[in-house]
Amino acid sequence: MGLLAGKRIFSIVALCMMVGLLLLPVVVALPSLAIGEETRSGDAAKKEGDKVEKGRDVYYKTEGIVSGAPAPKTTDGVKDYPRYNFESRVLLWFANQQHLYYGSFVLAVPIFCMIIEFMGVVTKDKALAKRYDQLAYDFIKISLTAYSLTAILGGILIFTFLTLYPAFFSYLSGIFRPVMHIYALMFVAESGTLYIYYYGWDKMREGFLKWIHLSMSVILNVIGTLLMFLANSWIGFMMSPAGVDEQGRYLGNIWHVIHTALWNPLNLHRILGNMAFGGGVVAAYAAYKFLASKTDEDRAHYDWMGYIAMALGVAFLIPLPFAGYWLMREVYAYRQQMGITLMGGLLAWLFIIQATMIGILFLSTNYYLWQAMGRMRGAEKYQRYIKYLVFLLACGYMVFITPHTMVMTPAELKAMGGQQHPVLGNYGVMSAKNGGINVIITTTVLSFVWYMRGNKVSTVSWAKFGNIFMGVFFGCAYFNIIFLAVYGYYIPANVRVGLSVPQVATTLSCLFFMFALNSFMMKGAKQMGPIEWGKISARSQYALIMLATAFTWMMGLMGYIRSSVRLFWHVNEIMRDNSPWAYTHTVGFAANMISANVLFFWITILFVFWLGSLTAKKVPVESKAGIPGSVPQPAPSH
Amino acid sequence: MKALMSLGALIGVAGLLLLGGMFFDIVPSSTVRLVEGYMPIQLLLEVACYVIGFTGLSYMMNAMGMAIPRFWQGIGFWIFLMVYLKYRVYPPIPFSVRAMYGTVGLVTVFMWISANEEDWTKFKQPIMNVLDAQTGGKRILRYAYLVLLPILIGGFSFNAMLPKSEEPIELRTVHPAPPASTKVHGKTYTLQTSQNPYRVNPEGKYDQEFSNANIVEQGMGRLMKPNSNPWDEKNQGYLKYVREGGEIFFQNCHFCHGDNLNGRGLHAFAFNPIPANFTDPGTIAQLQETFIFWRVSKGGIGLPNEGFPWASVMPPWEQHLTVDEIWKVVLFEYWHTGYYPRTWD
Numbered sequence: 001m002g003l004l005a006g007k008r009i010f011s012i013v014a015l016c017m018m019v020g021l022l023l024l025p026v027v028v029a030l031p032s033l034a035i036g037e038e039t040r041s042g043d044a045a046k047k048e049g050d051k052v053e054k055g056r057d058v059y060y061k062t063e064g065i066v067s068g069a070p071a072p073k074t075t076d077g078v079k080d081y082p083r084y085n086f087e088s089r090v091l092l093w094f095a096n097q098q099h100l101y102y103g104s105f106v107l108a109v110p111i112f113c114m115i116i117e118f119m120g121v122v123t124k125d126k127a128l129a130k131r132y133d134q135l136a137y138d139f140i141k142i143s144l145t146a147y148s149l150t151a152i153l154g155g156i157l158i159f160t161f162l163t164l165y166p167a168f169f170s171y172l173s174g175i176f177r178p179v180m181h182i183y184a185l186m187f188v189a190e191s192g193t194l195y196i197y198y199y200g201w202d203k204m205r206e207g208f209l210k211w212i213h214l215s216m217s218v219i220l221n222v223i224g225t226l227l228m229f230l231a232n233s234w235i236g237f238m239m240s241p242a243g244v245d246e247q248g249r250y251l252g253n254i255w256h257v258i259h260t261a262l263w264n265p266l267n268l269h270r271i272l273g274n275m276a277f278g279g280g281v282v283a284a285y286a287a288y289k290f291l292a293s294k295t296d297e298d299r300a301h302y303d304w305m306g307y308i309a310m311a312l313g314v315a316f317l318i319p320l321p322f323a324g325y326w327l328m329r330e331v332y333a334y335r336q337q338m339g340i341t342l343m344g345g346l347l348a349w350l351f352i353i354q355a356t357m358i359g360i361l362f363l364s365t366n367y368y369l370w371q372a373m374g375r376m377r378g379a380e381k382y383q384r385y386i387k388y389l390v391f392l393l394a395c396g397y398m399v400f401i402t403p404h405t406m407v408m409t410p411a412e413l414k415a416m417g418g419q420q421h422p423v424l425g426n427y428g429v430m431s432a433k434n435g436g437i438n439v440i441i442t443t444t445v446l447s448f449v450w451y452m453r454g455n456k457v458s459t460v461s462w463a464k465f466g467n468i469f470m471g472v473f474f475g476c477a478y479f480n481i482i483f484l485a486v487y488g489y490y491i492p493a494n495v496r497v498g499l500s501v502p503q504v505a506t507t508l509s510c511l512f513f514m515f516a517l518n519s520f521m522m523k524g525a526k527q528m529g530p531i532e533w534g535k536i537s538a539r540s541q542y543a544l545i546m547l548a549t550a551f552t553w554m555m556g557l558m559g560y561i562r563s564s565v566r567l568f569w570h571v572n573e574i575m576r577d578n579s580p581w582a583y584t585h586t587v588g589f590a591a592n593m594i595s596a597n598v599l600f601f602w603i604t605i606l607f608v609f610w611l612g613s614l615t616a617k618k619v620p621v622e623s624k625a626g627i628p629g630s631v632p633q634p635a636p637s638h
Numbered sequence: 639m640k641a642l643m644s645l646g647a648l649i650g651v652a653g654l655l656l657l658g659g660m661f662f663d664i665v666p667s668s669t670v671r672l673v674e675g676y677m678p679i680q681l682l683l684e685v686a687c688y689v690i691g692f693t694g695l696s697y698m699m700n701a702m703g704m705a706i707p708r709f710w711q712g713i714g715f716w717i718f719l720m721v722y723l724k725y726r727v728y729p730p731i732p733f734s735v736r737a738m739y740g741t742v743g744l745v746t747v748f749m750w751i752s753a754n755e756e757d758w759t760k761f762k763q764p765i766m767n768v769l770d771a772q773t774g775g776k777r778i779l780r781y782a783y784l785v786l787l788p789i790l791i792g793g794f795s796f797n798a799m800l801p802k803s804e805e806p807i808e809l810r811t812v813h814p815a816p817p818a819s820t821k822v823h824g825k826t827y828t829l830q831t832s833q834n835p836y837r838v839n840p841e842g843k844y845d846q847e848f849s850n851a852n853i854v855e856q857g858m859g860r861l862m863k864p865n866s867n868p869w870d871e872k873n874q875g876y877l878k879y880v881r882e883g884g885e886i887f888f889q890n891c892h893f894c895h896g897d898n899l900n901g902r903g904l905h906a907f908a909f910n911p912i913p914a915n916f917t918d919p920g921t922i923a924q925l926q927e928t929f930i931f932w933r934v935s936k937g938g939i940g941l942p943n944e945g946f947p948w949a950s951v952m953p954p955w956e957q958h959l960t961v962d963e964i965w966k967v968v969l970f971e972y973w974h975t976g977y978y979p980r981t982w983d
Contacts, residue, residue: 343812408732426678492978
């Protein structure tokens with residue numbers, strides 16, 4: 001009893017420490033925000049009397065007291081752009097990308113842990129609860145080593161900025177000074193919280209303590225998310241500056257600097273993207289372990305782990321295109337010029353590559369699900385319809401990747417009789433592409449529904465009606481999506497943009513209503529046989545690896561696109577890039593560079609996985625019938 | 639079910655015969671036309687019909703004890719797709735796009751034939767048979783592959799590396815990114831916020847809804863709406879400005895952009911690419927009116943340099959037309975094509 005009370009006190013103290021850590025940056029930052037900046041500018045104002053200079057915010061159009069130096073006008077030379085005998089931009093690109101990969105991974109994994117740990121806590125099946133708990137622990141263990149690497153890469157990134165782009169970094173840090181300090185403190189808070197969360201796992205395994213432990217994961221994720229939001233504010237400022245005047249002088253309102261036009265869509269897009277990426281990486285880890293497994297037991301565990309990671313990743317992948325759509329819409333609204341450069345102009349071909357990668361993600365997911373139906377008895381009834389899903393996916397995919405700007409020889413151009421192909425040119429614009437991606441996502445939802453009912457036969461009295469209803473619902477959904485895609489050509493562009501809402505609503509209706517209906521129908525369903533975990537084709541695991549690689553490649557690509565859209569600006573329309581590298585790379589060079597980044601990340605993450613496997617010790621546990629395959633258990637103490 | 643499959647089989651056979659007939663010029667290639675305005679969806683529906691047809695055909699052949707092996711089904715469908723894209727769609731699809739579609743086709747055929755173990759085993763069987771080479775015939779085939787495949791790959795590589803005198807491919811950007819603002823005849827126009835001063839309602843106020851209600855119908859007919867004839871002398875305001883824009887267009891622009899605004903004017907084919915086709919939904923329908931104003935004013939020479947090569951010979955019309963005339967021409971182009979300029983509200 002005494003021991004339990006001691007543990008409880010320890011847990012509560014640990015939780016309070018975490019909350020304290022969470023609040024620490026805010027408390028420390030408050031004086032500088034509330035007093036420091038204002039007083040400084042206020043004092044300056046008093047001293048200067050009437051000579052106070054005011055500036056107009058380039059975005060918010062409000063007036064503020066000039067509180068910072070103008071953006072430096074750099075010149076090509078060692079003063080502003082010191083360099084090695086190499087393109088500095090490429091070095092920075094590499095450092096930045098690696099930091100972002102690891103950063104995304106370590107921010108995503110704790111969110112998974114939180115979800116899986118929660119599932120373990122609420123599930124009534126004790127064996128399953130243990131499996132979930134073990135899985136969550138496995139996840140956090142992987143992320144711990146990655147966390148140190150993230151910090152190291154962050155350090156390398158700052159040094160790269162300081163040594164190669166001193167003028168730009170000095171300007172940026174001058175504006176974001178308080179934010180950067182808060183960021184550093186947040187990082188301390190994140191580290192502290194993570195270590196308490198990880199090392200306290202065993203001590204807080206049961207009952208009330210487990211809930212405390214779960215709460216810690218919530219705090220950990222709150223800190224992590226805020227950390228990311230702050231980092232996003234820097235790139236948001238570089239793309240769509242606010243809180244400064246035309247010369248780039250800070251106007252004293254740090255919230256304006258943070259809350260730029262693109263900050264919110266960037267935040268949402270990055271949260272979802274990180275989650276999908278994290279799911280992909282963990283799924284690839286499980287796939288790798290599955291393929292290397294020597295026993296059925298291990299195969300069963302890693303098959304299950306891969307499935308859970310994939311399902312969580314895809315759950316965040318599905319809304320990701322919609323978040324991306326919102327981001328692009330905001331980009332267009334901020335600067336038409338930027339939007340056209342991205343999607344219709346200079347960078348349009350990169351968007352076609354991006355569409356190709358998105359398609360690969362969904363195709364891999366569907367393929368994995370079809371393979372996964374192979375481990376269920378009773379799922380054969382759906383197999384013969386898969387070809388129709390393949391057809392829908394192929395059509396949606398082909399439309400989605402059709403370029404508006406086609407690559408062709410002058411002879412082909414002449415034969416085509418104009419820049420726009422009369423048939424395929426129509427697939428190259430947004431209306432058709434929205435239809436294409438929504439068809440792909442809806443088909444993925446349908447594959448999931450089939451997977452969920454693979455080995456089950458509904459026993460509810462209204463099963464027949466339910467099946468017909470679901471069939472009609474999906475049929476109508478496809479019709480509506482395609483109809484709106486065609487109708488989009490006959491209405492004004494601003495109305496057409498709005499059509500994406502009913503299209504997305506249709507897809508999401510399929511997702512939520514059909515999942516819910518399916519769950520009701522499958523309640524107490526007759527099982528044709530258990531899910532035979534581990535009895536899945538090797539091809540499915542390669543699909544998971546493909547999924548993760550595509551995520552990684554796409555992240556690299558999108559980061560490059562987002563950064564490149566500034567063209568020759570460090571800070572859009574405020575601070576010009578006058579280095580010799582202020583040009584846009586060719587598509588080929590960018591693709592090679594992204595591939596190199598992806599390769600490096602995967603080599604290093606394999607090292608991380610290997611490190612993680614060094615501490616793995618397995619203790620078999622009993623598993624309940626219906627959930628075959630036992631789980632490697634954590635060591636008695638960590 | 640059987641009746642449905644038989645119908646599918648019938649469609650499949652008819653479709654294949656038709657395609658083969660058109661391919662070998664036995665049937666006129668215009669037998670089943672891709673109808674302008676409906677081409678994109680028609681293409682997808684056609685392919686869907688073929689898929690239904692092939693499914694029915696496969697079912698019937700199976701029922702008659704003459705099942706087509708999964709191996710040949712997969713390869714056959716992919717070849718069909720490539721032939722269809724190459725010979726059915728006119729004007730020809732550039733190779734780069736066909737290569738993309740072909741790759742997607744290959745991947746999806748693989749997904750189909752390996753979606754479950756049974757199908758995958760069936761598909762692999764002929765390959766495994768040749769590799770195992772249990773019979774004399776198979777053994778010969780295996781040796782033939784051993785010799786032919788390297789020769790084939792070597793041939794492709796040789797061909798790919800061979801110096802060619804063809805013109806290089808171009809990654810031309812269709813829509814150049816516009817500047818934030820443009821200066822025409824001494825006045826600066828912010829592209830994001832500027833408006834066409836002639837897009838006005840009878841009260842003289844900027845009104846896009848009013849002008850949208852008076853444009854021609856989209857599609858092939860391009861019929862004028864009742865009481866919306868700009869050439870009716872009684873019409874004032876917006877329709878009068880459209881008429882004036884039309885006059886300017888036919889005096890200056892139609893030689894290249896064509897009297898139907900489809901980029902096929904008298905001089906069009908002297909250029910490669912031919913001038914922009916405004917009736918295509920991928921051109922002015924996608925853009926803000928101010929974008930067109932900027933493009934017309936500055937011409938090909940005024941395009942930004944970040945997306946070379948532009949391959950545009952359009953003169954900078956600000957040297958020949960007044961600002962008002964340019965706005966009126968833009969007004970006419972939207973009126974005539976039946977498109978609405980892009981807005982951000």
